[in-house]
Amino acid sequence: xxxxxxxxxxxxxxxxxxxxxxxxYKNNILGxxxxxxxxxxxxxxxxxxFQFILKVKxxxxxxxxxxxxxxxxxxxxxxxxxxxxxxxxxxxxxxTVFPRxxxxxxxxxxxxxxxxxxxxxxxxxxxxxxQPIYFPHIFLFPVLVLIQLFVILGISLxxxxxxxxxxxxxxxxxxxLNMLFYATPIVYALGMIPERLKFIIYLNPLxxxxxxxxxxxxxxxxxxxYFLLSCAYAVGIFLLGYxxxxxxxxxxxxxx
Amino acid sequence: MSFTKAHSLPEIVDNQEKSVIFDDxxxxxxxxHQITGGIKHFLINMPAAVKQMKESKFWAVNGLxxxxxxxxxxxxxxxxxxxxxxxxxxxxGVIKPSKGKVTVRGRVAPxxxxxxxxxxxxxxxxxxxLNGILLGMTKKEIMARLDQVLAFAExxxxxxxxIRTYSTGMxxxxxxxxxxxxxxxxxxxxxxxxxxDESFQRKCFAKMxxxxxxxxxxILISHDRTTMERFCDRIIEIKDGKLANTYHPQR
Numbered sequence: 087x088x089x090x091x092x093x094x095x096x097x098x099x100x101x102x103x104x105x106x107x108x109x110x111y112k113n114n115i116l117g118x119x120x121x122x123x124x125x126x127x128x129x130x131x132x133x134x135x136f137q138f139i140l141k142v143k144x145x146x147x148x149x150x151x152x153x154x155x156x157x158x159x160x161x162x163x164x165x166x167x168x169x170x171x172x173x174x175x176x177x178x179x180x181x182t183v184f185p186r187x188x189x190x191x192x193x194x195x196x197x198x199x200x201x202x203x204x205x206x207x208x209x210x211x212x213x214x215x216x217q218p219i220y221f222p223h224i225f226l227f228p229v230l231v232l233i234q235l236f237v238i239l240g241i242s243l244x245x246x247x248x249x250x251x252x253x254x255x256x257x258x259x260x261x262x263l264n265m266l267f268y269a270t271p272i273v274y275a276l277g278m279i280p281e282r283l284k285f286i287i288y289l290n291p292l293x294x295x296x297x298x299x300x301x302x303x304x305x306x307x308x309x310x311x312y313f314l315l316s317c318a319y320a321v322g323i324f325l326l327g328y329x330x331x332x333x334x335x336x337x338x339x340x341x342x
Numbered sequence: 343m344s345f346t347k348a349h350s351l352p353e354i355v356d357n358q359e360k361s362v363i364f365d366d367x368x369x370x371x372x373x374x375h376q377i378t379g380g381i382k383h384f385l386i387n388m389p390a391a392v393k394q395m396k397e398s399k400f401w402a403v404n405g406l407x408x409x410x411x412x413x414x415x416x417x418x419x420x421x422x423x424x425x426x427x428x429x430x431x432x433x434x435g436v437i438k439p440s441k442g443k444v445t446v447r448g449r450v451a452p453x454x455x456x457x458x459x460x461x462x463x464x465x466x467x468x469x470x471x472l473n474g475i476l477l478g479m480t481k482k483e484i485m486a487r488l489d490q491v492l493a494f495a496e497x498x499x500x501x502x503x504x505i506r507t508y509s510t511g512m513x514x515x516x517x518x519x520x521x522x523x524x525x526x527x528x529x530x531x532x533x534x535x536x537x538x539d540e541s542f543q544r545k546c547f548a549k550m551x552x553x554x555x556x557x558x559x560x561i562l563i564s565h566d567r568t569t570m571e572r573f574c575d576r577i578i579e580i581k582d583g584k585l586a587n588t589y590h591p592q593r
Contacts, residue, residue, distance in 0.1 A: 097481040105461060105472055112463045112504070177458030183435045184476050252381045339436040340371055 098184065102192035107199060121200045122207050125155040132273050144275055146304065149211050153300045154272035156208065160201040161238055161292060162263060164194045168242035169249045169256040176342040186335050187328075190246045194238050198231070212303070220306030226313075230298055236320035237291045243327030247334040250341050270296060287312075291319035360447065361528050361559035362410040362433055367442035369403040369428055369583075402428045404583040405442070412447075413557035415550075417564065417574035425583040426563050430532055433561065448527025448559070451477060453518060462506035466497050466516055469505055473520045487523050494549075495519040496542075511539055522549055528559045547573065 111118070129151040136142040144150050171189050172179060179186055212219070249255040269286055270293045271279065279287070287293045294309075294316040301307040403425045410416050418426050431437040432444050434452045459476050460469045470491050474484035484491075492501055495515045497508075505513060522529070529550070550560055550573070564570050570577055571591035579587040 093482075094478070094480050098475055101472055101475045101481065105464065105468070108468070109461055109463050175459075178476060180431065180436060181434060181452045181458060182476055182478075184478065252384065254381055258381065336438060339431060 095185075095188075098188050099191060099195070102188060103195045103199070106192055106196035110196075110200075118203065122204050125152070125159045125204070126207070129155050136273055142274070146215050146217070149215050149217065149304065150275070150300065151273065152208055152211055153303055154270075154296050156201060156204050157234060157296055157299060158267065158270070158272055158292070160197050160234070162267075163200075164197045164238045164242050165245060165259065165263060166256075167193050167197075169245040169259050171246050172250045172338060173253070173342065179342055180339050186338060187243065187331055190242050190331070191239065194235070194242050197238075198235060201231075208303075217304065218306075220302060223302040223306055223308060226298070226302050226308060230295055230302075230313075230316075233316050233320045234292075234295050236324040237295070237316070240320070240323030240325070240327035243324075243331040247327075247331040247338075250334065250338050266290070266292070269293070272296060288315065291316050291323065294319070359412050360409050360445070361412045361414070362447075362561070363443075363445040364406050364408050364429075364432075365443040365445070367403055367406045367432065367439045367444055368401065369425075369432065369437070370399040370401045370440050373398045373400060402583055403432075403439070406580070406583065406585055407442075408578055408585060408588075410559055410561065412559055413554070415554055415560045415562070415573060415575045417562045417570040417577040418580060419563075419565070419567065419570060419577055420580035420586070424580045426580055427532065428583075429580065430530055430561070430563060433528070434530060446528065449478070449525065450528045450530060451521045451524045451526030452530045453521045453532060458517075460505055460513065460517070463504050465503060466495070466501045466505055466508070466512075467492065470495075470516060470520050473517070474524065477521065477524050479524055491519050491523045494523070494545075511542060515542055518546055518549075522553070526558065528561065529553060531560065531562045533563050533565070 110121070129148060132151050132155075133148055137144075137147045168190050171193055172186065175186075175189055178184075211217075245255060245259055249259075270290055271287075276287070276297055287297070294312040297309055297312055298316070301309055406425070406429070418429060420426050428437065430452075432439055433446055434450055435446065459473050461472070464472070467488070470488060471481070471484050474491075475481065495501075495512075495518075497512060497516065500508060500512065505516070508516075531550075553560060562570065562574060574591060576588065576590050578585060
């Protein structure tokens with residue numbers, strides 16, 4: 087890659103992400119609040135439903151929920167917006183040759199920025215619950231974010247490219263995401279899963295990540311086997327998405 | 343001098359003066375509606391659908407050959423569905439030919455459809471920067487000529503307003519302005535100058551005349567024969583994906 091093209095790709099991703107962020111905040115002063123309020127409201131609903139009504143016994147349940155819902159929200163928003171991203175930019179894809187995968191990258195990075203911006207809220211709740219910060223476990227947090235980024239990028243590239251050809255994939259994705267939410271220990275704990283169903287955790291990179299997010303913040307612990315497995319998933323899923331996208335992208339302009 | 347050298351030499355010299363060469367180009371589209379119809383439809387009709395997808399092709403371009411000289415203004419005309427847009431898409435590089443060879447020399451600037459790549463909540467200025475990047479310029483290159491771009495678009499105080507407040511003509515002006523300021527060597531204009539008022543159209547043609555004098559290749563698609571004959575050096579007519587007619591308009 088030449089020097090000029092490296093700079094071009096950097097400019098491209100920076101400007102695209104900037105655009106996404108500007109657009110989100112342009113029309114309302116509450117922009118930032120909205121992106122936080124959504125998972126918080128959800129946390130409140132689950133808190134009432136599961137702790138008050140179903141009497142689930144989990145300590146620090148609000149914190150527990152937030153640590154599951156914030157990462158989930160990032161995953162959910164990215165995959166949903168990616169699935170329609172090529173169709174939404176059809177005009178551009180049909181006329182210009184700029185690298186299409188950057189639309190997906192920009193969308194996912196935009197959601198990552200919002201995930202990172204939601205961290206002060208997490209810190210606030212850690213303080214409210216007098217939760218100590220565990221060292222050195224906390225240093226694993228950025229690594230988990232990076233692993234999650236590649237898992238999300240891979241799935242996003244996959245659904246973005248396939249949805250060009252199978253337009254109803256986005257509906258299927260919506261249903262699968264709904265099921266995946268309950269197949270992931272977000273509202274319940276790892277220990278509550280019946281022994282014979284525990285294997286599901288190993289099939290679900292998001293579950294592996296969320297368990298480790300909680301481990302490092304709530305319990306000062308790390309499930310290393312989950313950590314390593316999620317790394318493997320990140321590499322595998324990203325490659326699968328990247329290769330699929332690149333094999334299909336030359337035909338996007340014909341189909342859109 | 344060996345025979346092969348003598349034979350190949352004029353061809354190379356000749357080719358250097360061409361911006362675009364279509365050499366027996368064929369393009370078919372598989373009938374994608376089989377799959378864009380949906381996953382359920384595809385799965386239920388799987389064997390038939392796969393077979394049909396392999397067999398049923400729509401030939402949009404059938405053995406098309408033509409060349410465009412550097413600095414030439416070429417008009418492409420033809421009825422709807424004749425393959426004009428496919429030809430443009432192949433020049434722009436977004437679609438690859440199924441058979442044959444398309445050679446394009448130089449930086450291509452496609453004029454985007456009205457508002458393509460624009461975001462309605464961003465201002466004219468922000469959209470100009472974004473559009474420039476999507477058309478292949480670096481941020482630095484854009485910032486260096488942003489004043490020119492905005493001046494040419496003549497948006498006045500609207501420059502810093504979100505473009506959802508713009509009229510169609512204003513959006514066309516901004517889009518045209520960004521595209522012509524990317525320093526293209528080949529400009530593709532696909533039937534979009536119909537928007538915009540008379541004075542802007544005149545300005546566009548003045549700009550294109552300036553391009554013409556600077557030796558920039560321009561390829562136009564339009565159904566408006568009067569305009570095309572006034573402006574183009576040569577017009578090719580395409581019908582059913584084949585070259586139907588070529589002529590030099592009398593001026």
